[in-house]
Amino acid sequence: VDRVLRGRIDDRFSTVHLGGLNLDAREARGIRRVKILGCGTSYHAGMIGAQLIEELARIPADAEPASEFRYRNPVVDPDTLYVAVSQSGETYDVLAAVQELKRKGARVLGVVNVVGSAIAREADGGMYVHAGPEVCVVSTKCFTNTVVAFALLALHLGRIRDLSVSDGKRLIEGLRKLPAQIAEILKTEDEIKKIAEEYAGAQSMMFIGRVRGYPVALEASLKLKEISYIHAEAYPASELKHGPLALIEPALPTVAIVPDDELLEKNRAALEEIKARSGRILAVAHREQEKADHTIVVPKNETELDPILMGIPLQLLAYHTALAMGRDIDKPRNLAKSVTV
Ligand code: F1P
Structure with missing residues (x-):
């Protein structure tokens, strides 16, 4: 656990990148809504992600536990971008939600830690958060990295929609300060x-x-x-x-x-x-x-x-x-x- 906690001060967030999104500018401009799905810690990180997307890209966004979504016959809408969040990339409730969405023709991105995991493979694109292995069962540093990934996604969507240019500079500077500030907290x-x-x-x-x-x-x-x-x-x-x-x-x-x-x-x-x-x-x-x-x-x-x-x-x-x-x-x-x- 100690190692897990200290792992956070690594500068790993800089390796989160948007190259795998598979979302061109025209598609990104067509997004009317973002729906984020995950379980436990990943759901909570997704809630923050939804707030960031609303604030920085002005796209209506919300998060829901994947375990609820998959049992309630939700409306699946072609103008909604679905984002599945999972540390392990194997959580069955999330995977089942992704498979159901794909069957219904939705576009699904993954925000996943484990490279090549089932959810990463099923998704149309996405981001690896590169938090390193979660040595203990409980997800900790992955929460941090997932929020960082959502900050970058929100800025990206905002920029494509001609928003948040100044937010971009401000937030990237803020992200750069994080490792030193996290080190201070650990002290x-x-x-x-x-x-x-x-x-x-x-x-x-x-x-x-x-x-x-x-x-x-x-x-x-x-x-x-x-x-x-x-x-x-x-x-x-x-x-x-x-x-x-x-x-x-x-x-x-x-x-x-x-x-x-x-x-x-x-x-x-x-x-x-x-x-x-x-x-x-x-x-x-x-x-x-x-x-x-x-x-x-x-x-x-x-x-x-x-x-x-x-x-x-x-x-x-x-x-x-x-x-x-x-x-x-x-x-x-x-x-x-x-x-x-
Ligand atoms: C989701 C999750 C974790 C929790 C525990 C059980 O996992 O709820 O947040 O700490 O490991 O599973 P994941 O889909 O993010 O791997």
């Missing part, structure tokens, strides 16, 4: 470990985030569940007041994603609601949050890249929580490297 590991040891006894944890932070909250709660077996829920921060606030009490810590963006004040208001109910708060933020009991401060980059920089300390949090609880992190119970049924 705070001891601090994260101490925090994790405090939360290791919790029965349950709440994760909240807004817009870009919501898929990060989902992914962080999944990581915690997968390797520590602590029950965790993730909610969009603004959904708290629609029910889950009833759960908040000192025994239910909340991890809140609080970036310095246009939603900062809204996120701070959510922290106040939690504090008013004596909830403990761990914030992941760009500066100390006074309402929080602990803040993990991450470096600032372009806002679109916040999910990457905010996701990594929470992978470390899950790792150290599981370690403190004596879990077998490399072989978590009930979890297969690729889910084949």
Whole structure:
């Protein structure tokens, strides 16, 4: 696991390239909608991908678990670009969705880590994310690389549609800064470990985030569940007041994603609601949050890249929580490297 976590600081994202997309400019201009399919971590990375495509290419986009999509007789539309995401490239729910789409004549791209895997072979084109082998079962660095791949795809689609030329320069600069910033986050590991040891006894944890932070909250709660077996829920921060606030009490810590963006004040208001109910708060933020009991401060980059920089300390949090609880992190119970049924 250690090797997996440290693998992130490699400059591998620069090897993600768009040459295999098999999508010419005319086809790219004809895309009316993008639908992203994946399971688990890949689904969460796909949610961020959909937001990036909407923001940077202004194409309506959404993500759905492949395991839901394949059972619900969805409308398959020729003007929609389907994107299948999978670390292993073998997850059966994703593969079955891809095969069904292909039978119905849809164009499907793959965003896959394992070269030559089944999903990569079935897809019409796509990107390899080159995250290197995921040594343990749980997908971590592949999440980071998949988000980077989607940032590049979104910029590419935006550029073809005559958008995001300035976004392009800004974001490429931002991507270049990532390895050094990730290395900085990894230097705070001891601090994260101490925090994790405090939360290791919790029965349950709440994760909240807004817009870009919501898929990060989902992914962080999944990581915690997968390797520590602590029950965790993730909610969009603004959904708290629609029910889950009833759960908040000192025994239910909340991890809140609080970036310095246009939603900062809204996120701070959510922290106040939690504090008013004596909830403990761990914030992941760009500066100390006074309402929080602990803040993990991450470096600032372009806002679109916040999910990457905010996701990594929470992978470390899950790792150290599981370690403190004596879990077998490399072989978590009930979890297969690729889910084949
Ligand atoms: C999808 C996934 C992983 C999870 C576990 C089970 O795999 O849900 O995200 O960590 O390994 O499978 P993949 O399609 O991305 O290989």
